[in-house]
Amino acid sequence: MTDLDDVPAPQGQLTLKLLASRQDTNLYGDIPGGWLVRHMDQAAELAAGREALGRTATVAIEAMDFLCPVRVGSTVNIFTRVRDIGHSSIKIDVEVWIRSPHERDPDELNKVTEARFVMVALDDNGRIRSVHRGEARQ
Numbered sequence: 001m002t003d004l005d006d007v008p009a010p011q012g013q014l015t016l017k018l019l020a021s022r023q024d025t026n027l028y029g030d031i032p033g034g035w036l037v038r039h040m041d042q043a044a045e046l047a048a049g050r051e052a053l054g055r056t057a058t059v060a061i062e063a064m065d066f067l068c069p070v071r072v073g074s075t076v077n078i079f080t081r082v083r084d085i086g087h088s089s090i091k092i093d094v095e096v097w098i099r100s101p102h103e104r105d106p107d108e109l110n111k112v113t114e115a116r117f118v119m120v121a122l123d124d125n126g127r128i129r130s131v132h133r134g135e136a137r138q
Contacts, residue, residue, distance in 0.1 A: 008111060010097050012081030015043040020074045020098075031070040036113065037061070039078055040094045044117035047080035048090040052121035052131045056090065060118040068110055073101030077109065083116060088128050092117045 016039055026032045041058055048056040070076065076098050083091040093116050097109040123129040 010077065010079040010095055010109065010111075012079040012093060012095065014077055015046055015080040016076075016078040018076050018078075020070050020072055020076055022072050025072060029072070031072065031074070033064075033066055033113075036066075036070065036076070036096055037064070039076065040096060040113075040115065041117065043078040043080050044092040044094050044119060047082060047092050048117075048119035048121075051082055051085060051090050052119075054132075055122040055124075056119040057122055058117055059089070059120050062116040062118075064113050064115040066113050068098075068112055070098055070112055071100060075099040075101075076112075085131055088120050088130050090119045090121070090131060092119060 018039065020031045020035075022029075024031055024035050041061075044058065045056055076096060079095045079097065081093045083093050085091075093114065095114040096112040098112055099106070099109055121129050121131045
C-alpha cells in the first residue's frame with residue numbers, strides 16, 4: 001500500500017536520455033507518440049540485450065496510455081526494468097518521464113507513459129535462441 005504523500009518516481013534504471021527537439025515534431029508542432037515508442041523500443045532492446053548477451057527483437061508491446069504531452073525542449077528520460085526472463089523471451093517494463101523545459105525544480109519529472117515490451121533473443125542468423133542465463137557477462 002502506498003501513502004498518499006508518496007511522490008511517484010521512476011522504476012528501474014535510466015537507459016536513455018534525450019532532448020525532444022523541433023525536428024522531432026509532427027505537422028502540428030507536437031512530439032508524436034510514435035517518436036516516443038521508437039525510443040522506448042530502443043531502450044527495451046538495450047536492456048534485453050544486456051540480459052541475452054546479444055541481439056534481441058521486439059515481438060510484442062502491451063497497452064500504452066499517454067498521460068501528458070511532450071513539448072519541444074523537454075528532456076525525455078526512459079527507464080527500464082527486467083520483469084521476467086523466459087527460455088528465449090525477456091519482458092521489459094519501460095517508463096517515460098520528462099522534465100519540461102520551463103520546470104523550475106531540476107528534479108521534477110512527469111510521467112508520460114509506460115508499457116511492457118516482450119523481446120526475444122536472436123542468434124547471428126536472426127533465429128530465436130535461448131537466453132544465456134548464468135553465463136559470464138562480457
